[in-house]
Amino acid sequence: MNHKNITEQIRELGFAPEPERKKEFFRRVGDMGLLTRRPVVISHKEFLAIQFFYIEKRIWLMSGLLLLFIAWICCRHTGNYPFALTPLLAAGILFETGRSRRWNMTELEQAARFSARAVMLARIFLLSAVNTAGLLIVILAVQPFFSYTMVQVFLYMMVPYLTASLLGSVYERSHRADQGWGSVLICILSSVFFATASSFFNTLYEENLIVLWAVVFIFLSCGLTVCIRKSITEREEPLWS
DSSP states (O other), X not given: OOHHHHHHHHHHHHOOOOOTTHHHHHHHHHHXXXXXXXXXXXXXXXXXXXXXXXXXXXXXXXXHHXXXXXXXXXXXXXXXXXXXXXXXXXXXXXXXXXXXXXTTOHHHHHTSSSOHHHHHHHHHHHHHHHHHHHHHHHHHHHGGGSSSOHHHHHHHXXXXXXXXXXXXXXXXXXXXXXXXXXXXXXXXXXXXXXXXXXXXXXXXXXXXXXXXXXXXXHHHHHHHHHHHHHHHHHTOOOOOO
16 A cells, blocks of 8 residues: 555645635735724623523513513412412523524534523523512512512412422423423423412411421522533533644
């Protein structure tokens, strides 16, 4: 075997042709001032604003209408079942955060200026912050209509919401081929569970169980944080040497 001939053939096959009009290209770029121009620096606020408008409008609309519906139901019916509507808020977050993977856009986002991890963190932060702020406003507005304390109303609304968020996040990580409807179904089932739970556990909303609700709230918060961290780590871009 003649290694020299093989090497020459490889060179011929891999030889890049001379670029045409190379000097003209660099002259035009220089005249436009692009050679010395620095890339525009985007602040954190501008980056969050970009992601805010990137999130589908129907997600924001759904969250807003659902928060208004929860407030309306709580004002008209002071039973425990209105608390079970909060898991439906998690559906929008789960559906949006998995959108790039469902549309096979992860590789494109990884090659963009901002990392896929930064994009995902921004979307989760925006959706979670808006939903949580909305829930806090609803809690302040509807608390006078209940005989519960502010802490009780807060836990009774947040625990179902965090339950659906955690279960949906675990499902999203283990079923990547799903189109998002599995997470929506989990949120609906979570809502049904908390709506019917008081029928089987009569003492579920009694004041002496408030400590148990607080412990569950802390557990769900920590579990959701760990799950989000793992999802972000799995989306980290490969490092090429």
